[in-house]
Amino acid sequence: MTSTAERTTATTTDTETEHVDVLIVGAGISGIGAAHHLREQFPGKSFVILDALDSRGGTWWTHRYPGVRSDSDLFTFGYKFKPWRGASIASSEEILSYLDEVIEEDQLGERIRYRHRVSSATWSSAEQRWTVDVAREDTAEPVRFTTGFLWMCQGYYDHDQPYQPRWEGLDRFGGVVVHPQQWPADLDTAGKRVVVIGSGATAATLIPALADTAAHVTMLQRSPTFFFARPRTHELAETLRALDVPDDWTHEILRRAYIAEGDMIARMSFESPDELRELLIESMRPQLPEGFDIDRHFNPSYRPWQQRLALLPDGDMFTAIREGRASVVTDTIETFTETGIRTSSDEELAADIVVTATGFDLSLFGGVAFTVDGEPVDFTSRVTWRGIMMSGVPNMAYVFGYFRASWTLRADLVSEFVCRLLAHMEKRGVTSVVPTLRPQDADMPLLPWAVPENFNSGYVMRSADRMFKRGDREPWTHLLEYAEERTALPALDLDEESLAYR
The missing domain is CATH 3.50.50 (FAD/NAD(P)-binding domain)
Incomplete structure (x- = not known):
């Protein structure tokens, strides 16, 4: 197990390369929560959090309009592991202060690299690792990370370009x-x-x-x-x-x-x-x-x-x-x-x-270009694995929250699942896990990622053509309710046929 991050210099490209056991993309609610769970359950693993923004918080950092506040209560939008002490409905300043407490208590400040925008992620089965290229927006210098596990916590919408219709006149x-x-x-x-x-x-x-x-x-x-x-x-x-x-x-x-x-x-x-x-x-x-x-x-x-x-x-x-x-x-x-x-x-x-106030557009995995063994990944033809991983993509997890409940309820569940998965891989002595369609899934229809009869907000409908797919059976489904997942995810059998370990 790697106890500290390793730094090397790739002389062929003059790009500094740093290796970590786990690379987290995004320093908002999801990424900070993921880092807490990693630090608590795997004190010997090295990890870094990358974020393209100037500071922590994601949405709570970028949104500066008057009155900006939570649309969920903070007892569920706050983390399971850290008590919320304020009013149920909180301002962005209060939420950022709460996140600052987590960062300080878990000593995460030294692990977060701001103004680091991820451009591509390339998986090599031969090397059993991801190579992640990053542009440093403060210096315009390219940097590179390698990692055994990639954890996408970048949120779900485009921070740079909001949705705004064009009107006559x-x-x-x-x-x-x-x-x-x-x-x-x-x-x-x-x-x-x-x-x-x-x-x-x-x-x-x-x-x-x-x-x-x-x-x-x-x-x-x-x-x-x-x-x-x-x-x-x-x-x-x-x-x-x-x-x-x-x-x-x-x-x-x-x-x-x-x-x-x-x-x-x-x-x-x-x-x-x-x-x-x-x-x-x-x-x-x-x-x-x-x-x-x-x-x-x-x-x-x-x-x-x-x-x-x-x-x-x-x-x-x-x-x-x-x-x-x-x-x-x-x-x-x-x-x-x-x-x-x-x-x-x-x-x-x-x-x-x-x-x-016309909304936003979804941004799939922050616009990062993914490649697996030399082949670009077209996510519009891939299937979600329980809304946590993607078919055919090794050692990558992502966080997408609930529509009808606080985002953090699912972020906590996903963090607990990913840590359980990492521990299971160590126990089995394997270095990669790939969600893989089973023989009985060969003719499974690929369905749109969202069902309008279930949830049909504008940003969901506008983004359907650029999103991944779902199947008509488990484990190739997602967008469930918290009431279903809070017992189902912790009870999942990590040796099920749809997870291929190598």
Whole structure:
């Protein structure tokens, strides 16, 4: 077992090469969590975390728009191994501080290399290792890593290029147009008329924050979204803390409470969607102005949880609407004008600033070019292995979270599984593992990676053609619920036929 990272210089290319037992790509929630588990379970293994950004946190580092916060409770979005001590719904600053504590406690700072953008990953069966080429964005110098195991924790969307449709007349608009993912630090919205295009989680975060100082904020949505108001701080957490209950107890109790509630809502979305729809609508009604047209603006055509429920801490967006600081228009855009937007129903929306909260695009494995034994990997023809590994790709795991539960719940499960797999490989005395289609899978249909009847948000549908496939049977499936996986993944037989060890 390698106890320290090894450095060599490849004289043929003048590129510095460093070898580690495990290479983690991404220093956000997933990557930092993976590093914690590695350090705890394999203190003798060497590892490095690479990240293209300037600092830790991923989404929480890149998103700088007003009010940016979690859309999940922090008792489940926080790690299983580290108690959360703040409010249930947290700001990006609070989340970054939490991650900083993990980095300091686990002494991960020395293991993270920022401004290191991975460009390619090449597997050699002869050498039983990955060669990973990296561009250092601070010096523009190429560097190279070799590793026995590659752990992709880079997140799931394109940090550099958000999704933004093109609208008629956009070039003649005289105001400012900004996407939340590229929010300028010097943008002053105080006293301005703001139109936010979109109605997802980002819009739900932005609108109440902007409404505090803007002249008025209008949410312009093409179609409605389900909104769900929750207390920013759970009453049970306040009670337990007042009783001086230890933080780790409080964390576990609240974590179980939120998981149980999430399981119930997810189950209702499939088993009794009409009942859940009525529950959501009736929970909104008393928080909105009298006469507000809920059916038009907040009653989507899709099934509850077929797209993400947008969380409103303390109903903050409803408060802004009720107080007249924000309003909702459900319509399509006919054209931009010099002074705003004209909708298809000929309504004029005056604007000084237009915020295009139109979402993002998925980025498969951060755009890294993969090669296995000289052959480029076309992931659109590969099949996922339980949403953790890919068919025909040795010694590579990835993290993709849940749609209906906190991302970190799955990141923790995947970390536990990968560590169990690494220990199993050591016990068997093997150096590689490859998810491999079995003889009975030879005629298995390759299905789109997502099922619209299950979840059909725009970023999922837009990205289907660039994603990997799934099968119609285990283990070639993914996108399950936490209620299914929290017992299934820990119980998996690591000697099953679909895993080929060498």
